Amino acid sequence: MGNIxxxxxxxxxxxxxxxxxxxxxxxVRSKLEEVNYEISQQKxxxxxxxxxxxxxxxxxxxxxxVKKGYPLNMESAKEHLNDIAGVRAVCxxxxxxxxxxxxxxxxxxxxxxxxxxxxxKPKSSGYQSLHLILAVPVGExxxxxxxxxxxxxxxxxxxxxxxFIYKTENQDLxxxxxxxxxxxxxxxxxxxxxxxxxxxxxxxxIEFASPQVPDKGSY
Numbered sequence: 001m002g003n004i005x006x007x008x009x010x011x012x013x014x015x016x017x018x019x020x021x022x023x024x025x026x027x028v029r030s031k032l033e034e035v036n037y038e039i040s041q042q043k044x045x046x047x048x049x050x051x052x053x054x055x056x057x058x059x060x061x062x063x064x065x066v067k068k069g070y071p072l073n074m075e076s077a078k079e080h081l082n083d084i085a086g087v088r089a090v091c092x093x094x095x096x097x098x099x100x101x102x103x104x105x106x107x108x109x110x111x112x113x114x115x116x117x118x119x120x121k122p123k124s125s126g127y128q129s130l131h132l133i134l135a136v137p138v139g140e141x142x143x144x145x146x147x148x149x150x151x152x153x154x155x156x157x158x159x160x161x162x163x164f165i166y167k168t169e170n171q172d173l174x175x176x177x178x179x180x181x182x183x184x185x186x187x188x189x190x191x192x193x194x195x196x197x198x199x200x201x202x203x204x205x206i207e208f209a210s211p212q213v214p215d216k217g218s219y
Contacts (some may be wrong), residue, residue, distance in 0.1 A: 004073075005066075008062060008065075008073065008074065012058035012062075013058050018055055022085075025055065025087055027137075027138065028147060031104070031109075031110075043208075044207065047100075050155070053088070061084060065077065081144075087145060088147075092151065092152060093191075094194075094195045098130070104134065110134040113133040113135060117130055126180050128154045130150065131146060131149075161180050164176070
């Protein structure tokens with residue numbers, strides 16, 4: 001590892017730098033908890049199954065910057081890396097994914113930057129998720145946060161694929177990659193079928209049981 005790379009790693013390991021992105025994640029998580037509580041009560045079913053976050057490690061940041069050919073300095077990292085702060089929200093139904101995205105985009109405290117829809121147009125690997133990039137106020141600074149919104153089926157696929165394919169290097173896994181793509185397509189059909197069933201139940205006047213969601217702020 002060269003001196004420039006080592007320097008960048010050291011700067012990104014600075015607790016003040018990481019704390020800023022950690023706080024941005026916590027602000028987004030707090031908003032998601034609030035939305036989860038309120039919408040779950042309105043709909044009559046649990047709106048989100050899971051909310052989690054992470055701050056990307058300096059090593060992962062460096063690896064991505066080298067791969068993309070970005071200049072190896074802090075200003076470049078702040079400008080080009082949209083996922084240093086990452087939050088994930090897992091919903092039960094497909095339409096809830098898009099509703100949640102609209103809520104976050106319209107929330108006045110956050111600034112919408114861009115959206116990538118890997119549900120309507122999955123990645124070549126079969127990966128499906130809706131990605132939002134928002135700027136979140138942390139003190140006097142605007143910090144970018146990537147929010148991944150997906151269904152449980154998408155999250156299950158992503159977790160398994162990430163562990164067994166994405167993180168496996170220098171091996172021929174083409175046969176298994178094809179199988180993962182087939183599974184991804186099957187799960188997409190399941191998501192659509194489950195949404196169709198829920199809507200049919202609603203049209204029949206079926207009342208859903210009170211959701212078992214936590215109090216606001218205690219997720």
